Amino acid sequence: MAPDSAYFNSWSEAYRRPFGAIQIGKSIFMAIDVRFAHVLRVELAIQKDGSGFEYVEMFQDGEDPIKYRIKYVTEGASGLYFYHFRITCQTDSGTRLYYYGKQADHCGGAGQLLDDPGAVSQYQLTCYAYSDPAPEWYTHGIIYHIFIDRFNNGNAFHRISNPKKNSFIYATEDDDPYYIRDSKGHIVRWDFFGGNLKGIIDKLHELHQFGVTILYLSPIFEASSNHRYNTADFTKIDPMIGDRPIFEKLIKKAKRLNIRIILDGVFNHVGADSVYFNRFGTYGNGGAYNDTRSAYYNWFTFHHYPDSYDSWWAVDDLPTVKKDLPAYRHFIFDSDQSIVSQWTEAGIGGWRLDVADELPDDFIAGIRRAVDRHSNGNDRKVLIGEVWEDASNKIAYGKRRHYLEGGMLHGAMNYPVRHLIIDLIEQRISARSAARQLLTLKSNYPPEAFNAAMNNIGSHDTERILTVFNGNEEKLKLAIWLLMTLPGVPCIYYGDEAGLTGGKDPENRRFYPWGRENQRIKQIYYQAAQARRHDLNLQSGDFLPFSIGDLFGFVRFRSQEYWTMLLLNPTSIEQPVHWDERFDETGGSRLLEAMRLFLPVGLSLAPCSLRVICNNS
Template sequence: MSRRQVYFNSWSEHFRRPFGAIQTGESVRFRIHIELKYVLSVILMIHKDGETFHEIEMVRKAVQNKEFEASFQTYGASGLYFYHFRIVYRDRDQTERTIYYGKADDDCEGRGNITEDRSLLKQYQLTSYDHRDPAPDWYCHGVIYHIFVDRFFNGDPHHKIQNPKKNSFIYATEGDTPCYIKDENGEIIRWDFFGGNLSGIIAKLPYLHDLGVTALYLSPIFEARSNHKYDTGDYRTIDPMFGDTETLQKLITKAGRLGMHIILDGVFSHVGADSHYFNQFKTYGDGGAYNNPNSPYFDWFTFSRYPDCYDAWWNVRDLPSVNKSNVLFQDFIYRSPESIIHRWTKMGIGGWRLDVADELPDTFIAGIRSAVDQHTTKEEGKVLIGEVWEDASHKVSYGLRRHYLEGGMLHGVMNYPFRLMIINLIKQKITAEQAVRISMTQKSNYPDEAFRANMNNIGTHDTERILTVFRGDKRKLRLAVQFLMTLPGVPCIYYGDEAGLPGGKDPDNRRFFPWGREDMETMSFYRSAIGERRKDINLQVGNFFPFSIDRLFGFIRYSSDEAFTIAVFNPTPVDQAIEFALFNDQTDEGRTERRVRELFSDGILVAAFDFIIKRK
């Protein structure tokens, strides 16, 4: 059976209106085109996540018309709906048959597939959100710079290391390659440091401002034994190697004068075994849950056999998991007026990024958001971003569907799916058409405000550096950077990438910034790409419609019908011509193609691993 005999496209408003995620209580009109001659019934099969199906009979629009239509109103609390179509017809032999139309095999939305086997059916997704929940303008219009504090810059005039830790080692030079010292079990037994600190960031604020950065996302800065600080020792204290509260306040103030905001890393899923709360090594005296069952922190943790058998984050014994449903822990983190969220947010930071947000209950995230919002003013809002590696709109964690993008929790998430799409497209592991389908699927699954607020990246402290991903090929790097600065969402640069810093997996991706040894060619195209974004409102917050032209990937972004920006990328090693006979925007509506034709003509060449941006 031909795909065109039964056709539906969730991205075309002719077939599903309105497009994308909708506010709960709104109605959606569905329409499906059927060329089959003897149609007996067409049923919209739709159900709310976890509930039973609603079977809604679709009505033929008019006699002899080949389109069937039905409407469905979302209801109750926000959440997901899943749907497909059941079609009963008679074939030429007058045999009654049932077929199903659902999502395509590539797991993307848009055009779907027919199947007679219901077990092979993939359901379409409809996201309903509670309320519009836009991130602050300063965030959405900005460019973020992610700093791994120990590896950025030492602000001491003599490069003396502040308050070095016991049983650790300091690298001989800032150009050394990071390494771990581990025991026979693979456990790190001696942490390594370069000596970067908050005063170093202050010293480099002019550099960051000149680069075009408007927000600094800092890796954890609270006291901890490690160099990365995800093993929190004391949430109330800045790590002495980094500075103190006064230094942080100075950073916030001086950055603010340059139009920059500070985003802190909130690590609330677990703490360090060497912490004020667990205190396995008695660094903090004789108290702590590990040493005393009567400790006020004892109920923060879950012991199966006291004291050595306890829940730990991903079974890493150095990172005891915290019970997020514990009321005292909730008070400590966000509910009390003296909580950690209030303590640091009231200093004037721009917001928080939540580590492993999947492992924090929705109610916990909502509590943090409520506390953060208490520091929002008419002049300036605060932002809350979560670490999620997959499509966050339908994420299931610990057996529970997550609702953190549906209003009142996260403004957006770290956009690892876009990172993977960019890399795979440039490495020719996916086609331009597949990249269109991937990006359109995210656009249709996410509430619009969340889609715009995602923190996009092409590298973080948890991934290989982007230059190493492309094996030193600067043409591919330049293309990836241009993607980062032009795709919807807020771009985030991993420190040192703009200087051409290479690096494999942890710890190699955490080298010290190569001050005085920067690659100036790489610096140049980072500055250029940042500048393109900073001067173009469409690239900051404009609507987004991607398209492909054979092997070329492109998109249009616009804030109004009168002014738009179009980018066309060639992710291949040979020059490619724009040929409109091969134009494909996946929506079947033609509006995108008409706008592209306004600015581009057939036959224009896009050079290998290059791009063209035009504006109207």
């Protein structure tokens, strides 16, 4: 370490232990190396989220005079701590303060020394209430996300069941989706292909053979749209896709193949065309829009009755519901006859909560309690939330969220990893930056939540992954293998494995190309899925990323004897593997050093390629 310098690494157990998030009430050890001529005081500057700073003096190590140590005990309710270090020195011109915080990329690990307190980026310490693991069937599984209208029609001759008024049906299943909008951009004719639950039942064996163990379905409840996020009636399955007996048949047949069903819970808003709001009179004379005496009137916030009301992102087709209203909570989760209880009792594996940012923490906690009431030792349920950012420190509507600290979400959709995968492969970030970002997520999330993240490289809200890479199948292969091997639960968006392309909605919602699949891409997905299904290291192993120049790598390990390593070359030139030049962000791992023996002599990676090396001895 150079003169007049300091060093701390939040990922190295020599400087902070234990690694990552801890249970509230536990203590954490921290140490920092300080090399200045005249050190007067070294302090840990730490604050509980929402509180002021506490400055705690650190004490010099008797055997190592440049090292200052402290053991800090967390206390109170679960939540976040933020911290940096303050160093007071004596100089010829008087007393001077220095500060040590995160690097400019805002990742953890080794930081930087600054003399401007306003420039300090603080480290995060996540304190969770208790260990809250997701069910093993979920964390060890592979998810397949089905947009029901666009997957498969199981009716004879592909007949459309119960077509809706004021809509249109495509002439063929390979037509491109298209919206008919009015002058204000509102959709005035919803379009349908006719995918249904029977169609999913017909493909269960094929999905099982592919390696799928979990089906995440787009909303199944009655609605006027093809996506059904504008719920019309939570108690009924949309007649275009089936009915309760068909749904129960799907659950029963899927269970025989050890496939679970996750439903999409859309509880922040309903449809304007619904039994609850009934703006268009579809459901008779009742509903909040038509009658201030309606049982549903108090569910909504009207500014000028009836035409001005709160809606999701000002989309008037999606009036938002008051989540703090006891009557609504009773209806959704807080009774044995609630919506969550009714459908969970039917035998599903759990729920994915739409726009979790819009749901108060105690609302999510209430849903979790309802879900847990239907869990048992052999059939535990899962609750996942849609969050687009780091879910450990998310702020929504001015409030810190506590999704992952116990008793709420088991995990969140992992859009940060999707962005990272794309940026790494497109070389918008370096291999080292990718390793640092992944370690930051690992250290921010409670371990169980990190392993329960729903990883994806595409969804109904994003461009198709093959389109992102402009049709480059070599880049796609890298993304697929990262999806299947990184920590978290891989989720395949229907049709990605068949080579579907498309930009954002509606292009990303084309009908599955049955009989016209890209077999090369399908085989890549299959091989990666099988690796995930049969390699326990990839299902439950710990995670250590690293970089070697432009090469990105990581190891998933259960012990020093059982591990799987992936090396990836995102560049357009061949890259030799100079193992001695690897950069381990944790400050040095014995495990990585031991792996040297398993690397082929003279190993190099071709352009845009990867290599998987396993040791299960």
